[in-house]
Amino acid sequence: xxxxAYQLAYARGDRQLFSDINFEIKAGExxxxxxxxxxxxxxxxxxxxxxxxxxxxxxxWGGFGINTLREDFYRDLIYCxxxxxxxxxxxxxxxxxxxxxxxxxQCSRNDAYDALDKVDLIDVAHLPARxxxxxxxxxxxxxxxxxxxxxxxxxxxxxFTALDQxxxxxxxxxxxxxxxxxxxxxxxxxxxxxLQAGRLHHLELSPAIPC
Amino acid sequence: xxxxxxxxxxxxxxxxxxxxxDVLTILFFFVMVTTLFPLGVGPEKNLLRTMAPGILxxxxxxxxxxxxxxxxxxDFADGTLEQMLLSPEPLSIxxxxxxxAHWLVSGLPLVIxxxxxxxxxxxxxxxxxxxxxSLLIGTxxxxxxxxxxxSLTLGVxxxxxxxxxxxxxxxxxxLIFGAGAVSAEMNGLESQxxxxxxxxxxxxxxxxxxxxxxxxxxxxFE
Numbered sequence: 001x002x003x004x005a006y007q008l009a010y011a012r013g014d015r016q017l018f019s020d021i022n023f024e025i026k027a028g029e030x031x032x033x034x035x036x037x038x039x040x041x042x043x044x045x046x047x048x049x050x051x052x053x054x055x056x057x058x059x060x061w062g063g064f065g066i067n068t069l070r071e072d073f074y075r076d077l078i079y080c081x082x083x084x085x086x087x088x089x090x091x092x093x094x095x096x097x098x099x100x101x102x103x104x105x106q107c108s109r110n111d112a113y114d115a116l117d118k119v120d121l122i123d124v125a126h127l128p129a130r131x132x133x134x135x136x137x138x139x140x141x142x143x144x145x146x147x148x149x150x151x152x153x154x155x156x157x158x159x160f161t162a163l164d165q166x167x168x169x170x171x172x173x174x175x176x177x178x179x180x181x182x183x184x185x186x187x188x189x190x191x192x193x194x195l196q197a198g199r200l201h202h203l204e205l206s207p208a209i210p211c
Numbered sequence: 212x213x214x215x216x217x218x219x220x221x222x223x224x225x226x227x228x229x230x231x232x233d234v235l236t237i238l239f240f241f242v243m244v245t246t247l248f249p250l251g252v253g254p255e256k257n258l259l260r261t262m263a264p265g266i267l268x269x270x271x272x273x274x275x276x277x278x279x280x281x282x283x284x285x286d287f288a289d290g291t292l293e294q295m296l297l298s299p300e301p302l303s304i305x306x307x308x309x310x311x312a313h314w315l316v317s318g319l320p321l322v323i324x325x326x327x328x329x330x331x332x333x334x335x336x337x338x339x340x341x342x343x344x345s346l347l348i349g350t351x352x353x354x355x356x357x358x359x360x361x362s363l364t365l366g367v368x369x370x371x372x373x374x375x376x377x378x379x380x381x382x383x384x385x386l387i388f389g390a391g392a393v394s395a396e397m398n399g400l401e402s403q404x405x406x407x408x409x410x411x412x413x414x415x416x417x418x419x420x421x422x423x424x425x426x427x428x429x430x431x432f433e
Contacts, residue, residue: 081293087226090225103299
């Protein structure tokens with residue numbers, strides 16, 4: 001599977017954020033998206049997920065436009081954005097289980113506990129998410145990666161924020177493992193953390209010019 | 212597909228159960244509004260009896276608009292709605308699940324309580340049965356139409372008032388046929404025609420609105 005961006009352009013209102021973005025990422029490769037604040041990193045990630053539509057150009061997954069694939073594309077995708085994706089009123093394990101089941105996977109209570117064990121949250125798995133700290137909530141959200149079958153494409157927006165050093169290392173390891181198994185990772189971070197991908201692509205977005 | 216539907220319903224019911232106060236607020240609002248009318252209008256029995264279907268229906272209608280704000284807004288704020296948009300299951304199925312859960316939580320209690328409140332207006336037994344049935348068919352339509360308004364006003368400032376303005380005109384036919392069924396029965400006429408029209412509205416709304424809501428949600432995220 002390849003993720004391909006073809007002449008992507010995106011405008012917010014009158015302001016052109018970026019234009020003519022082209023890249024192709026193959027299985028086992030990663031793309032590190034860089035740029036200053038406001039350069040359109042999150043917007044580009046949302047375009048890649050199909051949450052926003054480009055002003056021109058197309059995102060292709062395995063050669064087909066994601067708008068025609070839609071549900072088939074979403075089966076392969078995990079997106080982790082800025083929002084917490086965690087429901088305060090649900091227990092940590094319920095959050096993991098429900099979000100996995102909504103993305104079409106099987107996830108029993110035991111599976112959810114196993115996933116939380118992998119992100120080192122087994123002790124608080126039964127607590128409602130509102131009792132957890134910011135970093136722990138982030139880890140609950142990231143526990144979805146541990147539910148089998150894993151995604152073929154992971155799109156991560158600042159995944160390392162709010163995580164402590166051990167959690168950053170653990171996430172780093174699991175992303176590397178994911179890449180070894182032929183996954184694709186697209187991520188943004190301001191930390192110097194290069195993934196051990198078959199090939200690590202860099203894309204630097206230039207600051208948007210207000211007009 | 213059915214598994215996803217069941218999962219969404221279970222999730223929303225669980226969330227509603229964890230926030231029981233919100234559900235009870237709507238029910239109390241319904242009880243209070245209907246109780247205010249006899250106090251304000253006076254204890255004239257025949258007057259109250261003729262007004263009862265309209266009062267109960269309008270109160271049910273207002274009570275159901277109260278809860279619309281929470282239908283999508285909370286999921287929108289914490290990003291779980293965004294994840295639902297990225298689900299490999301069709302968005303319209305997820306939307307149907309959310310609307311069913313919403314009706315179970317905020318529509319069904321009104322249907323169950325309405326006969327009790329109808330007693331204080333002095334409605335006869337058969338009228339109460341007709342009222343119960345008309346609300347049973349009518350309130351799911353309110354939830355379906357309401358969800359359109361809720362999804363269109365997502366992320367809009369002052370969305371709560373806007374959603375009422377958008378939705379109340381759509382509620383008018385439901386109100387007319389719902390309250391009309393009870394009035395017709397009280398005046399010794401057949402209420403069947405009203406029920407057929409309500410049923411038709413429900414079937415039409417159930418067929419069309421999930422796609423409209425799904426499309427509105429996708430627009431909200433652009």
